[in-house]
Amino acid sequence: MAMRFSMLIIRFLVAVVLLQNILACQKTAEKKVEDEAILSTLSTNIDPKKPKNYKKIVSIGIPITEIIFALEEGKRVVAFDINLPTDTTLKLPKVGYGKTLKSDFILEHSPEAVFSDVKRSPQEVVDEVKQQKIDYFLFSVVEDVPSIKKLIELIATRLDVIPKGKALAAKMDEDLDKLNQFNRAHKDSLKVLYIHARNKQSILFSGKYTPADGIIKLTASKNAGDLYDDMNRITSEAMQEMNPDVLLMSAKTIESIGTPDAQGTLQPLFESKAYQAGRIIVVNDDEVNYFGIRAPKIAYDLATKLYPKR
Structure with a gap:
């Protein structure tokens, strides 16, 4: 009986390992698809390695729009998905993104090309715009400094402003060097958790x-939510498992959750050691809800608040 039970345990463990390997392979495959998508164009008769002097562009995705304007090529943008956090005064038409994006919203601006985050353009929209012989570039979602620098290079090449792209990447390197110099001054590494609520x-x-995961890690801190993928609802089990040292919340989130009460879905948050100790840093949602060219600077500002005595 003991031998049979041992064999069952071994088979179970082997099955678990195989499942983990399968999931890892799937994740790798998904990442490979996104890496390939960063160079893809869904129109015909175009050489992806040759720049083209587009005069009218629809830009979808804050990091993409931000790069185009930082390259001083904003005059080419005829519409975008949402306002730039760094410049809310721009008066450009909005086409939406995801489920709110329709091909008609793009086509009415007669663009020569669309530059989009791969996750913000539904395939149906891409196909319909492609049929009109409009170049549609899909760029993978950026989550770290190397990928944002690669995105700068690709967009600068597409716009035929490669020297400007190199200068912008160099400016990012300067900000990153300043951040790394500050990070080397502290040996401790806090567990930080970003909370978002309406x-x-x-x-x-x-x-x-x-x-937010990328921003937190740039500060040489640990993302307390690293045990989970993407955005997740708070539960008692999750908060106990993550046990953050510091909470990041925007003023809007603090206002939305209100004051602690004896019961309710927010009790796990109110009972956390970080909340009880008042270790809450107020951040701007617009700065941590996307990863763009300002990430090293945003991370530096956050690091000085996380480690103020350094």
């Missing part, structure tokens, strides 16, 4: 593969 019924924390 009301008491919808409160999320940031796991892996999120912009």
Whole structure:
């Protein structure tokens, strides 16, 4: 009986290992698809290695739009998905993104090309725009400094402004050097958790593969939500497992969750050691909800708040 039980345990462990390998392979395959998508164009008769002097562009995705304007080529953008956090005064038409994006919203601006985050353009929209012989570039979602620098290079090449792209990447390197110099001054590494909420019924924390995850790790801190992927709802089990040292919340989130009460979905948050100790840093949602060219500077500002005595 003992031998049979041991064999069952061994088979179970082997099955678990195989499942983990399969999931890892799937993740690798998905990443490979995204890496390939960063160079893809869905129109015909175009050499992806040759720049083309587009005069009218629809830009979808804050990091992409931000790069185009930082390259001083914003005059080419005829419409975008949402306002830039760094310049809310821009008066450009909005086409939406994801489920709100329709091909008609793009086509009415007669663009020569569309530059889009791969996750913000539905395939149906891409296909319909492609049929009109409009170049549609899909760029993978950026989550770290190397990928944002690669995105700068690709967009600068597409716009035939390669020297400007190199200068912009160099400016990012300067900001990153300043951040790394500060990070070397502290040996401790706090567990930090970003909380995002609009009301008491919808409160999320940031796991892996999120912009906030990238920003937190740039500060040489640990993302307490690293055990989870993407954005997740807060639960008692999750908060106990993550046990963050510091919470990041915007003023809007703090206002949305209100004051602690004896019961409710927010009790796990209110009972966390970070909340009880008042270790809350107020951040701008617009700065941690996307990862762009300002990431090293944003991370530096956050690091000085996390480690103020350094």
